[in-house]
Amino acid sequence: MDSGVRAPTRRQLLSAIAKVGGTAALYQAMTTLGHAAETQFHGPPNLQGARPGASVIVLGAGLAGMLAAYELRKAGYKVQILEFQNRPGGRNWSLRGGDTYTELGGATQKVAFSPGNYLNPGPWRIPHHHRTLLHYCKAFGVALEPFIQFNHSGWIHSSQAFGGKPVRFNAAAADFEGNIAELLAKSVNAKALDDTVTAEDRDKLLEAMKGWGLLDNNYKYSPSLKASSHRGYERPPGGGVNGAPIPSKDLYSLHDVLDPQVWTAMGFFMNHEMQTTMFQPVGGMDMIGKGFAKQVEGLITYNAKVGKIAQDDKGVTVSWTDTVTGKAVDSKADWCVCTIPLSVLGQMDLQVTDEMMAAIKAVPYSGQVKIGLEMKRRFWEEDDYIYGGHSFTDQEIALISYPNNNMFKDGPAVLLGAFARELGAYRLAGMTPEQRIEVALAQGSVIHPESYRKEFLSGASVAWSRVPWSLGCCARWNEDTRKQHYQTLVGMDRRIVLAGEHASYVGCWMEGALLSSIDAITRLHKRALEA
Amino acid sequence: MRKIVLTAALVAAFPAMAQTPASGGGDTGGGIVRAAKPVTGEQVYTQVCQACHMADAKGGVGAGTIPALASNPKLAGAAYPIMVVTSGKGAMPGFVGTLSNAQMAEAITYVRTHFGNAYAKPVTEADVAKMAKPAGAGGH
Numbered sequence: 146m147d148s149g150v151r152a153p154t155r156r157q158l159l160s161a162i163a164k165v166g167g168t169a170a171l172y173q174a175m176t177t178l179g180h181a182a183e184t185q186f187h188g189p190p191n192l193q194g195a196r197p198g199a200s201v202i203v204l205g206a207g208l209a210g211m212l213a214a215y216e217l218r219k220a221g222y223k224v225q226i227l228e229f230q231n232r233p234g235g236r237n238w239s240l241r242g243g244d245t246y247t248e249l250g251g252a253t254q255k256v257a258f259s260p261g262n263y264l265n266p267g268p269w270r271i272p273h274h275h276r277t278l279l280h281y282c283k284a285f286g287v288a289l290e291p292f293i294q295f296n297h298s299g300w301i302h303s304s305q306a307f308g309g310k311p312v313r314f315n316a317a318a319a320d321f322e323g324n325i326a327e328l329l330a331k332s333v334n335a336k337a338l339d340d341t342v343t344a345e346d347r348d349k350l351l352e353a354m355k356g357w358g359l360l361d362n363n364y365k366y367s368p369s370l371k372a373s374s375h376r377g378y379e380r381p382p383g384g385g386v387n388g389a390p391i392p393s394k395d396l397y398s399l400h401d402v403l404d405p406q407v408w409t410a411m412g413f414f415m416n417h418e419m420q421t422t423m424f425q426p427v428g429g430m431d432m433i434g435k436g437f438a439k440q441v442e443g444l445i446t447y448n449a450k451v452g453k454i455a456q457d458d459k460g461v462t463v464s465w466t467d468t469v470t471g472k473a474v475d476s477k478a479d480w481c482v483c484t485i486p487l488s489v490l491g492q493m494d495l496q497v498t499d500e501m502m503a504a505i506k507a508v509p510y511s512g513q514v515k516i517g518l519e520m521k522r523r524f525w526e527e528d529d530y531i532y533g534g535h536s537f538t539d540q541e542i543a544l545i546s547y548p549n550n551n552m553f554k555d556g557p558a559v560l561l562g563a564f565a566r567e568l569g570a571y572r573l574a575g576m577t578p579e580q581r582i583e584v585a586l587a588q589g590s591v592i593h594p595e596s597y598r599k600e601f602l603s604g605a606s607v608a609w610s611r612v613p614w615s616l617g618c619c620a621r622w623n624e625d626t627r628k629q630h631y632q633t634l635v636g637m638d639r640r641i642v643l644a645g646e647h648a649s650y651v652g653c654w655m656e657g658a659l660l661s662s663i664d665a666i667t668r669l670h671k672r673a674l675e676a
Numbered sequence: 677m678r679k680i681v682l683t684a685a686l687v688a689a690f691p692a693m694a695q696t697p698a699s700g701g702g703d704t705g706g707g708i709v710r711a712a713k714p715v716t717g718e719q720v721y722t723q724v725c726q727a728c729h730m731a732d733a734k735g736g737v738g739a740g741t742i743p744a745l746a747s748n749p750k751l752a753g754a755a756y757p758i759m760v761v762t763s764g765k766g767a768m769p770g771f772v773g774t775l776s777n778a779q780m781a782e783a784i785t786y787v788r789t790h791f792g793n794a795y796a797k798p799v800t801e802a803d804v805a806k807m808a809k810p811a812g813a814g815g816h
Contacts, residue, residue, distance in 0.1 A: 229739045249728075249736030268703065304710060405708050413706030450739060488767030489740035509769035511702070512727055537707035544705045564705040568724070568774065572711060575726030610727045613738025616767045619702050653702025 183274035183417075189284075190663050192670045195221030199673055202227065202463055202476055204454075205484035206445045207235025209644040209658040211437040212281065213482040213666045214444050220670060225476060226441065227449040227465055229614050234434020235484075236267035236615065237655060240517065240605050241429070248611040254578050257519070257603040261551075262559040264517030265430040266607035267618070268655050269561070270294065273422045275656035277663070278433075282426070287436040292423040293549045295414050296534020300592050303539050306404030307397065311536065311592050316393070318411050319359065319376035321402040323366030326358020328399075334364065368394045410537045418654070425549060433655070449474075453494040454481065456640045480669055484645040484662070486510070488616040497638040504630035508647060510617025511566070512610030514573040516542070516585045518562035519603050524596035525560070526552060540588040541569030557602055562589050574608030581606045620647035635661070642669050713779075717786025720779050725787070728768070733791035740767070747792035754799045755807070757784045762808040770809075777804040 201217050203210045206228035218224045240246060242258040258264070270292045271278055282289055297318075300311035307317075332338055333347050333354075342350060354360060359371045366372065373379075373392040380391035401407075413419055426432035438445065453464040461481040466473050483490065491506040525531040525547050533549040542563035551558065562585040565573045573581050582604040590597040609618035622631065635648045644658070644665040651657030714720040722731075728742050729735055735742040751757050761780050764770035771780055778801045788795040 249738055249742060250730045251736075270703065301707075410707045418703070419706070485739075491766045492740045506766050509764045510767040511769075535706070537705075539708055539710040541709060541711055543707060543709050565709070566704060567709065568711040569709045571724045571727040574728075575722060575724070575731070608727065611736065613736070616728075616738070616740050616742060621769060 184276040185660055186276040186280065186663075189280065190216055190667050190670075192216055192220035192666065194674070195670070196673065197221075198223065199480070200224070200460075200478040201480045201482060201669070202461060202478035203444075203482045203484070204451055204463065205229075205235060205645070206233040206438070206441075206447075207484055207645065207658065208237055208278075208434065208437060208655050209646070209662040210235070210482065210484040211434075211441050211445075212659055212662045213484070213644060214441045215437070216663070217482075217666055217670070218441070218444070222480075223478075224441075224444055225478065226445040227451060227463065227476065228445050228447050229450055229468075231447045232434075233438035233445060234431050236618070237430055237434040238267050239263040239265050239429035239431040240607070246605070246607070247613070248578075248608060249613050249616075250611060252578050252611075254605050256605045258517070258559055258605070259519065259557045261428075262519060262557060263429040264515065264559060264561070264605050264607075265425075266515050266609075268430055269425065271424040271655070272418045272420070273424070274417075275651075275654065277659040278656050279424070281659065282433060282436065285436040285440055287433050288427040289424040290427050290550060292425040293533025293547075294419065294421050294423040294535075296531060296547075298529070298531050299534045299547075300529075300531075300536035300538075300545075301406055301410050302537065302592055303404045303406035305539070306401045306406065309591075311538075312397065313377065314410065314537075316376040317397060317402060317407045319372065320366075320397040321407050321411065322375075323358045323360065323372060323396070324399040324402055326354040326360055327364060327366040330354040330358075330360060330364035366396065368392050368396060372396065406537060406539050413537075427550070451485065451493060454483065454641065455494075455496045456481070456638075461640045479640065480673060481641045482662075482665060482669065483641055483643050484658075486615045486617070486645065487620055487647050489614070490643075497641060498633075500633045501636075501638045504634040505643075507626050507630045508620045508622060508634075510609075510615070511619050511621050511653070512570050512574055512608065513618045514563055514565040514570045514581070514606065514608045515561060516563035516573075516581055516604060516606040517559045518582070518585060518589070518601060519557050519559045520596075520600040521557055521602055522555065522600055523548075523552075523558050524593065524600055528596065529593070536592050538588065538592060540591065541565050541572055542585055542588045543569060545589055545592055562586075562604065563606070570608070570610070573606075574610045578606050581608070619653035620645075622652060635664070637668060637672055642666075715779070715782070717782035717784075720775065720783035721786050724771075724775065725783060733787065745787050745791060745793075751788050751793050752795055754784065754788070754795075754797070754803060757788065758799060758804055758807050762804060772808045777801045777808055780804045780808070 200223040203214045203226040206226050210226055214224045214226050240256050241263045242256055242260060244256045245253060247253040297315040299314045301314050301317050302311040330351055333351055358366060359375055361367050361369060370390060370392050377393055378390050379393045382390040448468045449465045450468050451463055451465045455462045460477055460479045463476045487505050487508050488510045531547055532552050533547050536545045542565060544564050546561035548558050548560060586598055586601060634643060642665045644662040646652050646657040649657030649661040651660060714723045729745050733746040735744040761784060762770055762772050781799045781801045781804045784799045
């Protein structure tokens with residue numbers, strides 16, 4: 146070093162800050178230095194030294210519950226998990242050929258997918274900054290593969306633009322940017338921005354619009370090889386005699402590209418949780434639930450329907466019924482981690498404060514609908530050159546999402562034929578499973594008219610509002626309910642603490658369930674040691 | 677499905693298609709969805725309420741219960757169903773902001789006069805308006 150004084154390395158600096166100011170100061174410093182701003186995960190909790198004989202009962206064998214059980218057992222607690230279903234994972238779930246699913250109301254579907262194919266009714270993609278989930282996937286040996294989130298070749302369909310015909314994402318996005326750039330350049334050149342932009346920045350802005358929006362020398366967005374380099378060609382570059390490319394001529398009009406389907410699709414990929422890189426487990430989402438379950442083997446009692454959670458100074462008593470034998474059981478423990486969805490928990494007999502009960506009952510649940518369709522062949526790959534990713538539509542199905550694995554393979558593949566939400570989801574959920582498949586085929590055929598019905602083999606659907614063990618997909622907080630109830634909900638109610646995506650600000654994600662679980666058991670352990 | 681006939685007044689009051697952008701929180705499909713807007717009580721019931729309460733309005737029982745609306749004495753007074761539909765209850769979201777007051781009134785009237793319920797007095801848009809608090813701002 147030329148000054149002769151050794152500057153500390155970043156690592157030395159950070160460890161010094163941590164020593165003086167603790168982890169909060171470290172986190173603050175790391176954020177300032179441009180690190181770690183993407184997650185609140187700072188490593189597994191490493192709880193130790195439970196009092197001899199101390200016990201915890203965990204309600205729910207979803208990810209939050211299984212993580213709590215895993216970490217608390219490691220800390221020395223005696224742990225038992227009660228689970229309503231006959232499998233671990235909760236909303237972390239995959240449906241495969243041979244599976245049977247009965248929704249509320251009694252409609253039963255027998256899934257007929259080919260071996261290896263699946264539908265992930267709940268979570269299906271993992272952001273790269275969901276560090277907690279990624280940490281435990283690695284620790285528990287769950288193999289992940291890329292989830293093709295952003296595919297420029299997917300279709301965008303709006304019933305009110307482009308004559309109702311689907312258009313390619315790259316063409317619509319390029320024409321949106323080109324048209325907007327042309328307008329902005331026009332404003333600059335008409336001196337409309339002279340009051341707000343300095344002369345120097347005006348020049349830079351014009352240059353940017355020309356480069357970003359692919360404008361010509363007259364600042365017009367026009368058919369050109371330049372524009373085609375983003376949106377695609379009439380004749381793409383090739384070899385030999387006809388190797389010269391021909392630009393595409395029919396650019397989409399400003400009117401068409403201003404349809405909200407275009408910019409909402411573009412903006413979608415800017416969302417922090419939708420940014421690439423994303424992942425999925427190899428072999429189906431439930432590989433994560435199974436990976437967690439292996440770590441808590443022997444702790445889970447299945448088919449246990451909890452009816453009452455009581456507590457006093459000495460401990461917690463959970464009253465439950467074995468749904469197979471009908472036997473009523475009381476289980477006791479010193480402490481309870483309850484991960485039962487609020488939609489179900491709010492209907493139970495709970496010995497908690499009035500404020501906690503009000504918080505539990507204050508949060509409604511969303512009711513998304515997913516539909517998996519098995520097709521005889523990968524026509525989206527073979528005919529449309531779409532390998533993974535999504536097509537967007539303003540019909541109720543909202544999207545078609547293409548499988549991210551086994552590309553180029555012959556034989557049947559399952560695509561996601563609907564990820565409906567809000568009113569679209571209500572409408573699909575209210576139908577019979579057969580009617581849902583029919584709607585998914587009709588609406589999907591708008592995107593893939595030649596192949597969709599012709600190649601269809603079988604389908605399966607999950608309407609979350611009718612899922613018997615959750616009565617919904619995810620907790621839906623708003624600013625008012627957060628303010629009124631969130632801190633109560635996550636606070637310890639004497640010997641009971643709640644965990645799950647509903648007890649987090651990463652709602653509807655597995656990451657939220659895990660972060661909530663770590664926070665809950667850390668506080669529980671502290672309380673248990675103080676008691 | 678029955679064809680939806682919109683009166684001129686309704687067209688003026690509400691666009692025929694409800695545009696739903698992706699909400700702020702959680703994993704979502706992206707883009708916008710334009711769902712056909714139900715108008716009559718039967719249409720609102722079929723396209724919205726039925727998602728949980730079932731086509732026969734008998735609800736369902738799993739780990740928790742979706743209450744039956746069929747033959748339900750709690751529907752005798754209009755105030756209770758209006759409160760539940762506008763503000764929500766437990767897992768059920770309030771529908772202010774998702775449905776218009778007219779749609780909620782039609783649906784409540786429909787349920788109170790069908791499925792073994794016979795409470796003839798219609799619930800009006802004005803009745804709903806009196807109890808409909810604005811929806812809380814979204815987020816997650």
